[in-house]
Amino acid sequence: MDAEEKHQPIPLVDLKTQSRAIKADVLRRMEDVMDNARYILGKEVADFEHQFAEYCGANVCVGMANGTEAIHMALRALDIGPGDEVITAGNSFAATAFAIAYAGAQAVFVDIDPDDFNIDTSLIESAISEKTKAILPVHLFGQPARMKEIMEIARKHDLRVIEDAAQAHGAELEGQRCGSFGDIGCFSFYPGKNLGAFGDGGAVVTNDPELAERLRLLRNYGQKQKNQHESLGFNCRLDTLQACVLLAKMQHIEKWTEQRRQVAQWYRDELVGSELLLPHAHTDSRHVYHLFVIRTRNRERLMASLAEQNIHAGIHYPNPLSTAGSFQDAPTIPMGLPVCTEVAREIVSLPMYPEMTHEQVKRVGHAVCQIVQSQEMSSELV
Ligand SMILES: Cc1ncc(COP(=O)(O)O)c(C=O)c1O
Known part of the structure; x- marks a missing residue:
């Protein structure tokens, strides 16, 4: 590069x-x-x-x-x-x-x-x-x-x-x-x-x-x-x-879908061992990776550091639906939405599109690992 x-x-x-x-x-x-x-x-x-x-x-x-x-x-x-x-x-x-x-x-x-x-x-x-x-x-x-x-x-x-x-x-x-x-x-x-x-x-x-x-x-x-x-x-x-x-x-959708799956695999190869939670893929399913979503308890710092390196991440979605203005009174089951709430605080969507190159994925993966490691060293939560 x-x-x-x-x-x-x-x-x-x-x-x-x-x-x-x-x-x-x-x-x-x-x-x-x-x-x-x-x-x-x-x-x-x-x-x-x-x-x-x-x-x-x-x-x-x-x-x-x-x-x-x-x-x-x-x-x-x-x-x-x-x-x-x-x-x-x-x-x-x-x-x-x-x-x-x-x-x-x-x-x-x-x-x-x-x-x-x-x-x-x-x-x-x-x-x-x-x-x-x-x-x-x-x-x-x-x-x-x-x-x-x-x-x-x-x-x-x-x-x-x-x-x-x-x-x-x-x-x-x-x-x-x-x-x-x-x-x-x-x-x-x-x-x-x-x-x-x-x-x-x-x-x-x-x-x-x-x-x-x-x-x-x-x-x-x-x-x-x-x-x-x-x-x-x-x-x-x-x-x-x-x-x-x-x-x-x-005419291209299948090729593009396979490219997304390849990008996801490259991400996995780069991020394995980083202690980040990577997206689970069921073995009986074909995940088509509209988004590649990881979890970290230090999202704001991760996203800010990536942005400094010109890498743009997103959040899908920052709040459970039940917190949207019009749904605050919507019925939920008695145990509420604890997982939705926790996940919404931790998820980060990394760049994902079929044309992403292996070099680009390596650059994102390298940046994420470095940021996560430096956070670990400063004994913050990953
Ligand atoms: C999960 C989900 N449902 C519904 C929609 C609504 O689709 P549209 O934006 O085409 O109205 C979207 C996308 O925007 C979506 O991601």
């Missing part, structure tokens, strides 16, 4: 390299849309839906405006609303819980497993009440939640399952793709996601043709045909120009 390379910024996420790789393909597809003026629900949306359903191992995909609306529409399609409770993990991006609120239902937060950061399945049953209608697990950071156990609980209590797979495109549990386990799987194509558009985008996948039909109506003003509104609907369609970007990216 030369001196200049040593000081080049390493961003948390790099969107520019990927965009350059697909630019010509995207422009060609967009030109076609412009030439034909098929801006709303154009052929590209249907083409993408077809490809993405197949990619997820689901029968149908319905494109949505974004991941938040994908969850919101999924809840509405399942008739979940006022008076109903939806059990979800206490740590996620706020949109998971907001979507439940948009549907008029009540989010009930359950604590997480400290190893994989996903909903602790052993606590779910204690959160079930007579109002519970669904479980909404989040495959956080690209690690599949324990879907076998979740589906078993759902079957036993006659509950619906909606997967928040916004961070888990292509993630697998026992060879089955995330999004295809429950009634409906929800995805975000926010630009920084593993499959990201050049703006907002989202989708749901399902194996149930009736649900698919309801979701299609819901996203398009309840219309089957123009001006025939069969039910209350919304404007939540996936944009045709964004579908062009997604179609171009679909």
Whole structure:
């Protein structure tokens, strides 16, 4: 590594390299849309839906405006609303819980497993009440939640399952793709996601043709045909120009996912023995490393020292969902969210994107180890 390379910024996420790789393909597809003026629900949306359903191992995909609306529409399609409770993990991006609120239902937060950061399945049953209608697990950071156990609980209590797979495109549990386990799987194509558009985008996948039909109506003003509104609907369609970007990216998604997994392995090689808690990866799962999240009790110093070396880390997410203004009165199970609370204080997301080079990972790993060692020497907690 030369001196200049040593000081080049390493961003948390790099969107520019990927965009350059697909630019010509995207422009060609967009030109076609412009030439034909098929801006709303154009052929590209249907083409993408077809490809993405197949990619997820689901029968149908319905494109949505974004991941938040994908969850919101999924809840509405399942008739979940006022008076109903939806059990979800206490740590996620706020949109998971907001979507439940948009549907008029009540989010009930359950604590997480400290190893994989996903909903602790052993606590779910204690959160079930007579109002519970669904479980909404989040495959956080690209690690599949324990879907076998979740589906078993759902079957036993006659509950619906909606997967928040916004961070888990292509993630697998026992060879089955995330999004295809429950009634409906929800995805975000926010630009920084593993499959990201050049703006907002989202989708749901399902194996149930009736649900698919309801979701299609819901996203398009309840219309089957123009001006025939069969039910209350919304404007939540996936944009045709964004579908062009997604179609171009679909050609690369598997390669990029494997590159993420390689970056994660390089991190593990660099950080092994550092006494930091590294992300747990279940042996029966394919973790797709939307984020590479480590734990340290000295987060502020670690992040500040990395920033001094032009390495940009992040926090996903700094507070449990139950502390968000609108959810302070949300019911939680009696034991509360001690793991969520502890984890939220300690997590750090290291730079992660498919194009990260081995040299870059070594630079981050070396910097982290040095900082951690110096903290150890000054007998601070690691
Ligand atoms: C776990 C999770 N759920 C839901 C969302 C919402 O997706 P969007 O930003 O596309 O609305 C996101 C991402 O932003 C997310 O990370």
